[in-house]
Each structure stands twice: as C-alpha cells, then as structure tokens.
Amino acid sequence: MIAQTRCRDVYQVFDRSPQVLAEILRDEVNLAVWQRQLPPQVEDFAALVVGLERPLADERVIEVDEQRTPVLSGLLPGAADVHGYEAFVADITWLVAAYTCLLGARRVGLRLKVLEGAMCPRFHVDHVPLRLLSTYAGAGSEWLPEGCLDRTRLHAFSAPVDKIQRLCTGDVGILKGEKFQGNEGYGIIHRSPETAVGERRLLLSLDWLA
Numbered sequence: 001m002i003a004q005t006r007c008r009d010v011y012q013v014f015d016r017s018p019q020v021l022a023e024i025l026r027d028e029v030n031l032a033v034w035q036r037q038l039p040p041q042v043e044d045f046a047a048l049v050v051g052l053e054r055p056l057a058d059e060r061v062i063e064v065d066e067q068r069t070p071v072l073s074g075l076l077p078g079a080a081d082v083h084g085y086e087a088f089v090a091d092i093t094w095l096v097a098a099y100t101c102l103l104g105a106r107r108v109g110l111r112l113k114v115l116e117g118a119m120c121p122r123f124h125v126d127h128v129p130l131r132l133l134s135t136y137a138g139a140g141s142e143w144l145p146e147g148c149l150d151r152t153r154l155h156a157f158s159a160p161v162d163k164i165q166r167l168c169t170g171d172v173g174i175l176k177g178e179k180f181q182g183n184e185g186y187g188i189i190h191r192s193p194e195t196a197v198g199e200r201r202l203l204l205s206l207d208w209l210a
Helices: 018-025 040-051 085-103
Strands: 003-007 011-016 029-034 057-062 108-115 131-135 142-144 172-176 187-193 200-208
Touching: 011 018, 018 029, 018 085, 018 172, 040 085, 040 108, 040 131, 040 200, 085 108, 085 172, 085 200
Parallel strands: 011 029
Antiparallel strands: 003 011, 029 172, 057 108, 108 200, 131 172, 131 200, 142 187
C-alpha cells in the first residue's frame, strides 16, 4: 500500500516498489519516492568513491529512446577503477531507462557529482518539469510538506525544524517543479541537507529536457 503525507490539495507519495514513481504524473502529487535499499555492490562503491580525495563529477545530455537501453559510456571516469563500478553504472542505466519510459523522454540531462557542503542550502522550488534525485552516499535531500512555509518568502525565512523531511540514502525521488504543466505555485519545496565539515555526498540528478 502506498503511504501518503497529505496537506491541503497537494501531497507526497512513498512506497518500496519502483511503480510508485508513476504517481508523480498525478496532478495532486508533487513528490514520489521509491524507498529502496541500495544493492550491496553499489553501496560499497559509493562509500569508496566519497572517500577518495579527488573531485569527481560527470555531466552530460543523453539522447534516449524508450525502446532501447541507454548507453552511458565512460560514466564518472575518475572512478572506473573502484570496486563495484560496473554494478553502479548498471544501476544508473536502469534509472535513466525507467525515467525515459515514464516520461516518453527523448533527451535527458544527467548530473553525477561528489559534493562537499550543501549545493543548494536554502529551501527553494525548481523551475523544471520533473527532476529525479538519488543520493548514493551521504545525507539525502530535505523537503517540506505543503503549507509549512510561505512560498513568497522562501529565501527570507527558516522552516520549522520539526516539519523538515529528508530522503534516505538510496531513495529515488521524482520532484515536480514549477514548469510541469498545471503545477505552477506547487513545485515541491526542498534543499540540500546540512552536512558536517568534511562530509561528502554522491548525488545523481536527472532532468527531462525534451
């Protein structure tokens, strides 16, 4: 059964099945989360990668076809020699394929990066249609249920600590932004998590470009 956190007319959905991600296409849903446990090899790979003392990032635009498996040649090349790399690439390939199939996408923007510190520390909404986020290592992204913060003053006020929700490591979330048709004014409010000095995260982001 899909769990729901409801407030006013907009709500978020969570489940341990990847099928929950399709719920993001419903008008009243602005966050759909597949609550999953990372495969052991992928979890080990991510832990090793964030422990490396070198910057690692990959950003690319992928031409996709829902009838074909995406090709992610040379993904995150600086980590290709790390144990579990093949399993990690296979996992991301599956997510790109699922995202493509869900949206009927023709072009997907992929960003994969080891982060130190909060990339977007203030609560905000994304001016995109739908963005997939998954944290492979480190703290997950934080978000707010509807009605917890004045949308017109996102940059000026702090949210009540007891209202802040967080995705778990390994979770796959699809966040609905302001540019999804009919969703203006209801994009999910979220931010990067606060992290301790020296704490690193491995974050995947997928954007629907066309």
